Amino acid sequence: MFSALSRYRQVPDIAVPDARGRIVAAKDVRPLPTVTGTFTHIVDSGDRLDGLAFSAYRQPVRYWHICDANPAFLSPLDLLDGGPLVTHRFPLTAGPGAPPWALLIRTLSATVGVDEVHVVDEVTPVPQPGGSVVERRELAVVVTLVRAGADVVALAEAIRSTGFTVGPPVEQGRLGRPVVVPAPVS
Numbered sequence: 001m002f003s004a005l006s007r008y009r010q011v012p013d014i015a016v017p018d019a020r021g022r023i024v025a026a027k028d029v030r031p032l033p034t035v036t037g038t039f040t041h042i043v044d045s046g047d048r049l050d051g052l053a054f055s056a057y058r059q060p061v062r063y064w065h066i067c068d069a070n071p072a073f074l075s076p077l078d079l080l081d082g083g084p085l086v087t088h089r090f091p092l093t094a095g096p097g098a099p100p101w102a103l104l105i106r107t108l109s110a111t112v113g114v115d116e117v118h119v120v121d122e123v124t125p126v127p128q129p130g131g132s133v134v135e136r137r138e139l140a141v142v143v144t145l146v147r148a149g150a151d152v153v154a155l156a157e158a159i160r161s162t163g164f165t166v167g168p169p170v171e172q173g174r175l176g177r178p179v180v181v182p183a184p185v186s
Helices: 047-059 059-068 102-108 154-160
Strands: 013-017 025-026 041-042 085-093 114-127 133-146 179-180
Touching: 047 059, 047 179, 059 179, 085 154, 102 114, 102 133, 102 154, 133 154
Parallel strands: none
Antiparallel strands: 013 025, 041 179, 085 133, 114 133
């Protein structure tokens, strides 16, 4: 039984076997609706989906319209920077020779709570006065880890242990980024 506001109310029932092989009724997969007439909201600290839904629709339980309009996020909490994972970017400086990327990746990947490690090694041409061009090299490591156990100081120390000099980390969260809020559905 679904309420009149439920996103599953119009989804057809299907028959599926349960764990013991009995045939039971269940809801089919609900396809995401086409989103039209959207506007964006810039994520701020303290934002909540029910609050955004109330502002847009005057019904906080319609937060799922906002979730549907942002399918790139696997969890509603990720939309507003409250998900279980957090990402930090650490600017790096390496000594002479090739940076020890393999050692860095191995060390960070073996750290408890680390989910993903990506290295950044980019060369950007920078125009100079007089028409010359200087190449600027940017080194960084981007680490995604479990928010509850996020110890940025310990990560910086682990990075230093591999031979890099580490700059101050920058959290790569959702704050200040847009979230799609679709127009009210009649």
